[in-house]
Amino acid sequence: MNQQASCLIVDDEADIRELLVLTLERMQISADSASNLEEARSLLERREYGLCLTDMKLPDGSGLDLVRHITQFKPGVPVAVITAYGSAENAVAALKAGAFDYLSKPISLKxxxxxxESALRLTTAGNAKTDQQHTLFGESAPIRQVRAMIEKLARSQAPVHISGESGTGKELAARLIHASGPRREGPFVAVNCGALPENLIESEFFGYRKGAFTGANQDREGFFQAATGGTLFLDEVADLPLPMQVKLLRAIQEKKIRKIGSTQEEPVDVRIISATHRNLAQMLENGEFRQDLYYRLNVIELKMPALREMPEDIPRLSQRILEKQAAALGMDVPALNAGAEAALAQHAFPGNVRELENVLERALALCDGESITEVDLYLETGTGTTRTASPAMPSDMPLPEYLESLEKQAILDALEKTNNNRTAAAKLLGVSFRALRYRLAKLGLGKDE
Known part of the structure; x- marks a missing residue:
């Protein structure tokens, strides 16, 4: 821990101030204390602090007043608010006001x-390097706003809910928030809530003790323990069944979990980021999602823009995707001609960036290797298609033979583009190597040239 680190403690109870000062000194952090809002403001004017811990209730005001004061005059100082036991509303209010995090009484040293430690790491978080594969590309106004919001969210521990249509990059945004903040050295655990069997959800989230149920032959950690010191990303959180929503709410509010088969709770240190493409507000009205959990997850919302809202970014984004896909196949990067660029700009992309990736991967397989044309994109429109008609099926050829000839030609084209590298050709065609080998044998193409 940095020898120069310092903390301001604000609480009207002398015994709590003393406990916090002693704890910080053991961590080699110098601490000043104030018993009210006026003293705190005075100390903030005279000295720079790396962190402020303040009680919610003060004799001459509220901890929220101090949060707002520091946000305005000392914006680089993270503030953690101490709330009364079970006061979830105060915790949410503090986070919305700009608090870094909160603690509930009685204060647990664990x-x-x-x-x-997380708060004091914020001073170095800005120096973190982001992996190039985890980057939001584009210069349109919507994507610039998202990047700016991610930068702000990285400086907080508040739960974040990321909304947006399928394929807009919600998990990528969550990873960027994690990688840009003080928890970047900790794990990022992504959980697809919709893919978990209902009877296993609780044990997957919280873990279990040996003998807790039939088949529990040893202790096992859950997602919360796996994400300790880092971020737990709950993707498609709207798919959680209502009984599990109750248990998740308690874990988030109390920052504690209880393994199945255990009689004791244990503290957990994770940041929660959730996401869904579904309309949670509508689900609330329908009774499909708990209101109290919604407000705990949705302390701050990050909305990911649809691709159609930033058409000016499509050319650059397409180029980046093609570079990545071609590199994976060991191919040169074909150019998008003017017709292809125009077609991409006009397409609605209901599947957003994920659909764009699929369109370009298909075009890479269909193009001549030099350039991608509008025909290669094979895009559909609302009133018809921009696809060029497939070669007319000869009237004297049975359908199975015609389809076989198309398949054969597609395989031969893929092999030619990949210099007869079957592994690369299989990837280009979107099939497994084993499936390609089977089709080669069936079509009489199995012998090496």
Whole structure:
């Protein structure tokens, strides 16, 4: 821990101030304390701090007043608010006001230490390098706003809910928030809530003790323990059944979990980021999602824009995708001609960036290797298609033979583009190597030239 780190403690109870000062000194952090809002403001004017811990209730005001004061005059200082036990509303209010995190009374040193360490790491978080594969490309206004929001969210521990249509990059945004903040050295655990069997959800999230149920032959950690010190990303959180929503709410509010078969709770240190493409507000009205959980997850919302909202980014984004796909296949990058660029700009892309990736992967397989044309994109429109008609089926050829000839030609084209590299050809065609080998044998193409 940095020897020069310092903290301001604000609480009207002398014994709590003393406990916090002693804890910080053991962590080699110098600490000043104030018993009210006026003293705190005075100390903030005279000294720079790396962190502020303040009680929610103060004799001459509220901890929220101090949060707002620091946000305005000392924007680089993270503030953690101490709330009364079970006061979820105050915790949410503090996070919405700009607090870095919160602690509930009675204060647990097991929860306090990681909070302090995370807060003090914020000073170096801005120097973190982001992996190029985890980058939001584009210069349109919507994507610039998202990047700016991610930068702000990285400086907080508040739960974030990422909304947006399928294929807009919600998990990528979550990874960027994690990688840009003080938890970047910790794990990023992504959970697809819709893919978990209902009877296993609780054990997957919280873990279990040996003997807790038939088949529990040893202790097992859950997602919360796996994400300790890092971020737990709950994708498609709207798919969680209502009984599990209750248990998740308690874990988030109390920052504690209980393994199945255990009689004791244990503290957990994770940041929660959730996402869904579904309309949670509508689900609330229908009774399909708990209101209290919604407000705990949706402390701050990040909305990912649809691709059709930023058409000016499509050419550059397409180029980046093609470079990545061609590199994976060991091919040169074909150019998008003017017709292809125009067709992409006019397409609605209901599947967003994921659909664009699929369109370009298909075009890479269909093009001549030099350039991609509008025909290669094989795009559909709302009133018909921009696809060129497939070669007319000869009237004297049975359908199975005609389809076989098309398949054979597609395989031969893929082999030619990949210099007869069957592994690369299989990837280009979107099939497994084993499936390609089977088709080669069936079509009489199995012998090496």
């Amino acid at each position: 929860q306090l230490r990681p909070l302090i």
